[in-house]
Amino acid sequence: MSIVKEANRSHAAKGKDGMIRNTQTRIADWIIAIICFIIMFICLLPMLNVLARSLSSATALQRNEVMLWPKGWNLDAYTSVLGNAKYVHSLWFTALLTIGCTVFSLFMTICCAYPLTYDHLRGGKFLNILILFTMYFSAGTIPHYLLMKNLNMLDTLWCMVLPGCISVYNMIVMRSFFFGIPESLREAAEIDGAGPLRTLVQIYLPLSLPIIATLALFYAVGRWNGFSDALMYIKKEELFPIQLYLYNVLQNTAQAEAATQEGFATPGVGETIKMATVMFATVPILVVYPWLQRYFIAGMTIGAVKG
Amino acid sequence: MFKNTGSKLRTVAKWLGFLGVLGALVWAVYTIANEGDVVNAIVTALAAAAGSLLVALVIHTFGDMAVNDETRTALAVKADREAHGIFEEPSKAPKTVRRMSWSIYMRRYGTLYLLLLLPIIFFLVFRYYPMQWIALAFKKNDILTPLWQVPLAKNNGFEWFIKAFNMKSFRTALSNTLTLNLMDLICGFPAPIILALLLNELTFKRFKKVTQTILYLPHFLSWIIISGLATRLLADTDGMLNILHRQIAGSGASALPFLSNPSWWRWTYIVLGIWKEAGWGTIIYLAALTSISPELYEAAAVDGAGRFRRMWHVTLPGLRPTIVILLIMRLGGILGSEFDRPLAMSNKLVTDVSNVISIYVYNYGLKSYQYSLATAVGLFQSVVGVILLVLANTFANRMGERGIM
Incomplete structure (x- = not known):
């Protein structure tokens, strides 16, 4: 009761959510907004720092003057990174690999998920268990390595495309989405004489664009960021994906750092170049993901509820 | 989805478990009678029994899942139909399909198997x-001769397990895995909940959207990139935080060893994990929040509950099922180990605390060619991971919440 009275006294207005708002709650709103702003800032802090470093001059870096704002503006680091043929090659290679992998993975995932939505599919239960089992038990690192070795896939493109081409989790998300499409649509199509394939292409796929976008994002980010498979299976430098390239570059820095700690080497030269390298690997993701936000939230939620 | 799959699966599981144990016993008695090697017989029998029980447990859990599914779907469908005043049976199409002969079925639905062909080959x-x-x-550590010709390792084949548990490096890896995962659980698990509560209280809609977009950002960065970012921020000599620290505490102050001191490194590892995943983790909680009825908030407000009491008595109870499920699943994965994260974050000075099981496997198996050991x-x-997961899932089902299996 007291809140209502108080609210009346301070010319209370009703907020959008139907809550009664007075000065006190408004102050609380602002405090929460400020806390959120600080968290947001913490989220961006490392990125801003690296961005500033990549745009600064080497001398300013060595004098430890750079925080969040570049000193001695220049784009030298970026031009020299773009002049590095190996890096540019790796960047292009990874981009093409990512696109190829994403398309192939989506194709395989749809092929796998769609038939399993037919509840009269003969042998469907068995296939379901066959597939779900791999989600909980995997052979392990060494057996997978030996498989690649025996299939003669080490040091080829295929060892980065094939082993991960269907993620069971993503398949389940897709299947759940298909389940959400009313069965009456399928029945109507069947009565009109459409076979399963035609139903899939003309009815299910057009209705599933949001989930396809989400899974495309998940697969693409997974491939762009993936490096453990390349680390284990790839020795040829021209097949290095960007993350592995980056790992090698940064690992040298880290070792140099450790060496400085122990009092050996001088701080690494080409610091700004390393930072520019990191930025180049990050930007494609930054450009893509905000546009798909609406979709991947839906995708995550389906996966969580129905998985 | 399928009628009675669940109970059938459970029956199969029970029989499988029973027959497995029985078979193992018979096998043990038979071997002892014939060869007199008691130790070998008992070890084999125990392994066989444990194996069949494990398989049975997994199938049983699938059965539980299916039963849950079926009852829930059936109840939901029934309630829905009754709410709409419909009482007749649902469409009869599936039944006709079930009665179809194989040849007709294949002619009509054969495409489905064609679609499944590639994925099945993949699996x-x-x-x-x-x-x-x-x-x-x-077996002996030999990958050049065909697998079935490789002789059994010493100690009835358990040489490598015994060796691993006697190795200091493996025990360190095991304890590191558990320590890091536990710390991650204790610190990392509540983070998205708190963040989701905070976001939920944020009244400025557009600002909320921007905040969310930025909070999701770190999830999309790889651990390699994050380690690059973190080194620049936290390095001893030229990291930003240490530069700041020196400016505040005077240039003589010793650096804060975020990455070079083992116990500091652990916390850095945990904090960066939170930084990466806390924002992403809120999605699930925010989705759960939308299902809480606004009437509850209004009623609470009318009863005089302030912001915190509403959060405590309305929001948190609304989130409880989600929290319980995610917590149990995290507990089930306590022995799992990531590969990218420790590998990217680690450096020479902290290997004693950063080497987890996956790194151990990589180092021994692929770098030192100890394939069998790895x-x-x-x-x-x-x-162990599967057993923990199945236990966690069974536990979740018992508690009346739906597990992930």
């Missing part, structure tokens, strides 16, 4: 075929 070749090399865990360790990890 068989890339998921099931490599399982044969699990046998290497019990396979044995990997097998230990995945078997």
Whole structure:
């Protein structure tokens, strides 16, 4: 009761959510907004720092003057990174690999998920268990390595495309989405004489664009960021994906750092170049993901509820 | 989805478990009678019994899942139909399909198997075929001769397991895995909940959207990139935080060893994990929040509950099922280990605390060619992992919440 009275006294207005708002709650709103702003800032802090470093001059870096704002503006680091043929090659290679992998993975995932939505599919239960089992038990690192070795896939493109081409989790998300499409649509199509394939292409796929976008994002980010498979299976430098390239570059820095700690080497030269390298690997993701936000939230939620 | 799958599966599981144990016993008695090697017989029998029980447990859980599913779907459908005043049976199409002969069925739905062909080949070749090399865990370390010709390792094939548990480096890896995962659980688990509560209280809609977009950002960065970012921020000599620290505490102050001191490194590792995943983790909680009825908030407000009491008595109870499920699943994965994260974050000075099981497997198996040892360790990890997950899931089902299986 007291809140209502108080609210009346301070010319209370009703907020959008139907809550009664007075000065006190408004102050609380602002405090929460400020806390959120600080968290947001913490989220961006490392990125801003690296961005500033990549745009600064080497001398300013060595004098430890750079925080969040570049000193001695220049784009030298970026031009020299773009002049590095190996890096540019790796960047292009990874981009093409990512696109190829994403398309192939989506194709395989749809092929796998769609038939399993037919509840009269003969042998469907068995296939379901066959597939779900791999989600909980995997052979392990060494057996997978030996498989690649025996299939003669080490040091080829295929060892980065094939082993991960269907993620069971993503398949389940897709299947759940298909389940959400009313069965009456399928029945109507069947009565009109459409076979399963035609139903899939003309009815299910057009209705599933949001989930396809989400899974495309998940697969693409997974491939762009993936490096453990390349680390284990790839020795040829021209097949290095960007993350592995980056790992090698940064690992040298880290070792140099450790060496400085122990009092050996001088701080690494080409610091700004390393930072520019990191930025180049990050930007494609930054450009893509905000546009798909609406979709991947839906995708995550389906996966969580129905998985 | 399928009628009575659940109870059928459960029956199958029970029989499988029973027959497995029985078979193991018979086998043990038979071997003792014939060969007199008691130790060998008992070990084999125990392994066989445990194996069949494990398989049975997994199938049983699938059965539980299906039963839950079926009852829930049936109840929901029934309630829905009754709410709309419909009482007749649902469409009869599936039943006619079930009665169809094989040839007609294949003519009409054969395309489905065509679609499934590639995925099934994928699962068989890339998921099931490599399982044969699990046998290497019990054999001599030899990958050049064909697998079935490789002789059994010492101690009835358990040489590598015994060796691993006697190795200091493996025990360190095991304890590191558990320590890091536990710390991650205790600190990392509540983070998205708190963040979601905070976001939920944020009244400025557009600002909320921007905040969310930025909070999701770190999830999309790889651990390699994050380690690059973190080194620049936290390095001893030229990291930003240490530059700041020196400016505040005077240039003589010793650096804060975020990455070079083992116990500091652990916390850095945890904090960066939170930084990466807390924002992403809120999605699930925010979705759960939308299902809480606004009337509850209004009623609470009318009863005089302030912001915090509403959060405590309305929001948190609304989130409880989600929290319980996610917590149990995290507990089930306590022995799992990521690969990218520790590998990217680690450096020479902290290997004692950063080496986890996956790194151990990589180092021993692929770098030092100890294939058998590494396979044995990997097998230990995945078997214990599956058992923990199944237990967690059964527990979740018992509690009336729906597990993930």
